[in-house]
Amino acid sequence: MAQVRRRGAVLEQAILRAAAGELTESGYAGLTMDRVAHRAGTNKNAIYRRWPNRAALGVAAYKLLVETALGPPDTGELRADVLAVLRQMNADLATPKANVAAGLMASAAEDPELLAQLREMVGDGASSMWLTMLRRAVDRGEAPPGCLHPRVATVALTLLRNEFMTRGMTPVDDDVIVEIVDRVYLPLIRGSRYSGGEKSR
Template identity: 35%
Template sequence: MAPNAARRSESSRKAILAATAELCGENGYARLTIEAIAARAGVSKKTIYRWWPSKGAVVLELLDQTATIAIEPPDSGDLATDLRTLLTEVIGMLTPPETSPGIGLIAEALHDPDLARELRERLIRPRIATFKQRLRRAQDAGQLSPDADLDVALDLLYGPLYHRMVFHLGMPDPSYLDSLIAHTLRALTPPRH
């Protein structure tokens, strides 16, 4: 019986993504190479380049595949809890800073417009849409002011994470994250009479 090419390709793709995750965890994004991925995955560089144009593209697929919150936002009924879930996923993608594939990918995207566009369209915009979808539900439930600017809410909550990343201030601990969420929600919550 002839081998199934689709299954072989899928197993190679999984091996490449697993190798990428392992190598990023061991050495960080900066030291990641297509050669190292190919060697670890047991495939040729040609196989990798058939599916991805660069190591950044491989890492982007890895992050997109491993990120759990993409299509459906969490909705526990408690907005603060759901925001903590959303922000914790981002924090997980950015830590630890020395080996985080997310930080390396963001840094490379600053110099590669094609990768930046893919990062924005594939990973960032869907998650912004998820965030806004959850906040719209909160508005509908009266938990947020109906005129709350959701773009400002996004910047208020996510901006501090990237500020802390860029300036090597460390990601917020759970207590700081809860405080950030509480202060932001206070600013977006309709006043009670």
């Protein structure tokens, strides 16, 4: 592929899309800087300036896959937003993204750098997306400002991930998702009175 002169965010997105494509087609085991550079129409130096190793690039590409599929919905109601996200995650277990996630976790057992990158990603828990939904809910008067804390915001995500892990990474019944939202998440959000705000950890 001929190299096209691009810079900044444009080049970064091209590299991430190329890496995401390689992950989907070949898994983490088949992900190489050479193949990503060729697919993106750039050189390896451009990749290494942004991601120091294959593990960092692989996790960044996986995050792109997940965020592109989800994104923060805006239905006008917190319950509907949360249900939409969890249902999409559940449906994604039957798509290539699930295979990518399984491949990353399997490779992490023998790759300390990848394991560290995955732990950082899980620790973040996509909190920015959940906080965006909660800020909208606060603005609408559906939730108190005290809910704007990453650990609180991502509780529903954590509970669903635990369900996936205990069931062998297979989809759950919709009743389970509704129960997580109605019996745990929404009562927690509505009762949040913590004064530290979203910046506290």
